[in-house]
Amino acid sequence: MADAVAVIFQQRRCRRRKVPIRRVFNARISSIVVRDLDFVSRYRLDRVLFQNLLETVGQTLEKTYRGGHTIPPDTQVLVGLRCLAKGAFFSEVADTHGVSRSSVCRIIHGFVDAVIYNVDNIKFPVQRDDQMSVKRGFYRKCKFPNIVGAVDGTLVPILAPTANEESFVCRKGFHAINCQAVASSDLRFIDIVAKWPGSSHDAGVFDNSVLKDYLEADLEAVLLGDSGYPLRRYLITPILHPSNENEERYNRRHKTAREVVERAFGVLKSRFR
Structure with missing residues (x-):
């Protein structure tokens, strides 16, 4: 024992x-x-x-x-x-x-x-030579002159933040950041704004961006946007209710050119989950 x-x-x-x-x-x-x-x-x-x-x-x-x-x-x-x-x-x-x-x-x-x-490779083409290269790409694609990019927003899911949680709930019901991007005809991102909560409207994000101020001062730079954006001299949108063949043809070419930003989002999200 x-x-x-x-x-x-x-x-x-x-x-x-x-x-x-x-x-x-x-x-x-x-x-x-x-x-x-x-x-x-x-x-x-x-x-x-x-x-x-x-x-x-x-x-x-x-x-x-x-x-x-x-x-x-x-x-x-x-x-x-x-x-x-x-x-x-x-x-x-x-x-x-x-x-x-x-x-x-x-x-x-x-x-x-x-x-x-x-890595500093997201740059908006402000030099004339750079702009002409982008414009030629869009002109070959849709026959629209002076197009320097297609703009759109995408929702990036995030964890619920502790501050202003309700403002980050997007229209689809989850917490997200509304990320605005501009893409060139070869699917390259040339401008990014990734700071607005998911409840923000695409047009509101664009109106509060530095890009809008630049486009207002540049008389030869035009963006393509969907129907969620307002029609302006530097931002052309599709015709909501086309009434003739010319307007329908315009919408088809507009869609063909603007889809580059949607494809760029698809490539990004499929590559980096």
Whole structure:
């Protein structure tokens, strides 16, 4: 009996003793180990675009985490792209890439910030040469002159905010941001406004944008918009009730040209879930 009591006492004393836990680092995945066949399906970019992105944001992502165990920039880019492409759980992304779940949380925020501050490829064509290139693309598509872009809004779902929660509920019943974008004829975004709550009307977002002020001053730049936008000198919309063949033909060509922004939204949302 005395021996049994001594064993129990010893076990309790060991449990109370603080034994340092040794950190275990998993094997990190690298871009070179992913097959070309799987790269696009996993990360929504081919290897060439990935290398270009890595060169652009790599220096910003060079960071040493606690314990001095550095997560390489290429692994951080892979983790960030995987989260944006698949919308996967952090635990799944962590297991796939050999990092911890808390590291995934830090990486995704750092990756997005690095992209915002280093990738500057959304620019409205203000130079005449740039405008002419965009205008020629739309003219070949719909025979409309002076068109520099097609404008539309899309709803991006978000978690319910703590402040002004009701204003972010969109017409479809979920919390969202009404993101306005202008696309060129080759599906490139050339202007983005992503700060208005989901209950905002597309026309209201446009009226409060800097783009509207620019178009009012430029006499040779015109946008295409759907019937939700007001008809103006610099913003042409479809005819609601066409009464003859000419008006119907105008609406068909207008739709053909304006659908580029809807297709651009579709490509964006299908690539980055």
